Amino acid sequence: MRLAYWFFIVAILAGLAGMGLGIQMGIAHDFTLMPVHAHVNLLGWASLFLYGLYYRVEPSAEGTALAVIHFALAVSGLVLMTGGLTLMLQGNEALMPVTIAGALCAISAMAVFLIVVLRRGFAPRRAASIG
Template identity: 50%
Template structure:
């Protein structure tokens, strides 16, 4: 996709656009969950709401913006690892956290593994930023 920024043509990374679209989906899920909790006056799933909004919406949106502005970082192996680790772990994490909060303690190992995988995804993002974004 070509856009014009301050008179300069700029090509947006398809990877960045994908991250932004996924982020918006998580935003919708987070808002709907928040409305449902408010309407029912049952805030048991507050931690799920927070994870969906912070890791799903905010963190994915930031990644999408970074990968849009720095397309060479978006095309790295670290970006691919970041994408798959995050997008496999986050749905598993939110579902297993939901199950834990409603009393299904057997899901704790699944939750722990998904948290570790999500963290590895964020480490890939951090490494990508430090290794592929240079001054100048």
């Protein structure tokens, strides 16, 4: 399956989880996990879907090792940051390093994405269209 679709699928799963958590928070009137809800939706649903859209409009960027590293970092960032945050908010302060590792993965994913975009942007016109 193409990388763009991997981004889309993880984004949609995150959207379902984030919205589900939002509904659960509303029903329980317990907003302890609101930061988790916000980050699952924004790092997961919104960011991953936008990354996927880029690879759909620029398919020549998809088949590179850098694009796979981008995906791995973005998904690791989502899982580690929201997982760590969930456990921290439930009283497990010791898990702060996991949350920080997730945040570093997320920002590294964005930095790798910048390189992917710059490489496409500065590639010669013909090379950019055939990869």
